[in-house]
Amino acid sequence: MHHNEALLDFTAVIKPSIYLVDVDRPETWSRYKKGMCDRCMASCCTMPLEVRLSDLVRLELVDPFEAEHEDVKQIAKRLTKMGVVERFNNKYELFTVARRASGDCRFLDAQTRRCTVYDKRPMTCRSHPE
Ligand code: SF4
Numbered sequence: 001m002h003h004n005e006a007l008l009d010f011t012a013v014i015k016p017s018i019y020l021v022d023v024d025r026p027e028t029w030s031r032y033k034k035g036m037c038d039r040c041m042a043s044c045c046t047m048p049l050e051v052r053l054s055d056l057v058r059l060e061l062v063d064p065f066e067a068e069h070e071d072v073k074q075i076a077k078r079l080t081k082m083g084v085v086e087r088f089n090n091k092y093e094l095f096t097v098a099r100r101a102s103g104d105c106r107f108l109d110a111q112t113r114r115c116t117v118y119d120k121r122p123m124t125c126r127s128h129p130e
Helices: 002-019 053-058 064-069 072-081
Strands: 049-051 085-089 094-097
Touching: 053 064, 053 072, 072 085
Parallel strands: none
Antiparallel strands: 049 094, 085 094
16 A cells, blocks of 8 residues: 555656657757756657658768659658668658667667767657657
């Protein structure tokens, strides 16, 4: 009984810091402090990463000419064959980037836990609140 109560309290304490950041409400953001990124273990960078064709062009995985002229399904097929993409949602034209066996994003440095393509990172990573 007491053990369960302790568990509930713990959940109540950790949940807000994870869920109460709303990207549209600046008052919920944390101001950047020096060293903040050193504590980030990049756990968000282990979630399935969905990207658009424009992201793949910026990441230099798709040539701009190809993006303009090639059928997106053909591009998805090629990237799947290359092992870069694990799924393609035709309706929304969303590519799910294949992760490493560890579950990490393929662009995450396993040692430093930093993004190796930060300047070119997908839009979804840019709009992520943390
Ligand atoms: S592209 Fe970079 S920021 Fe985005 S999930 Fe991968 S490692 Fe994280």
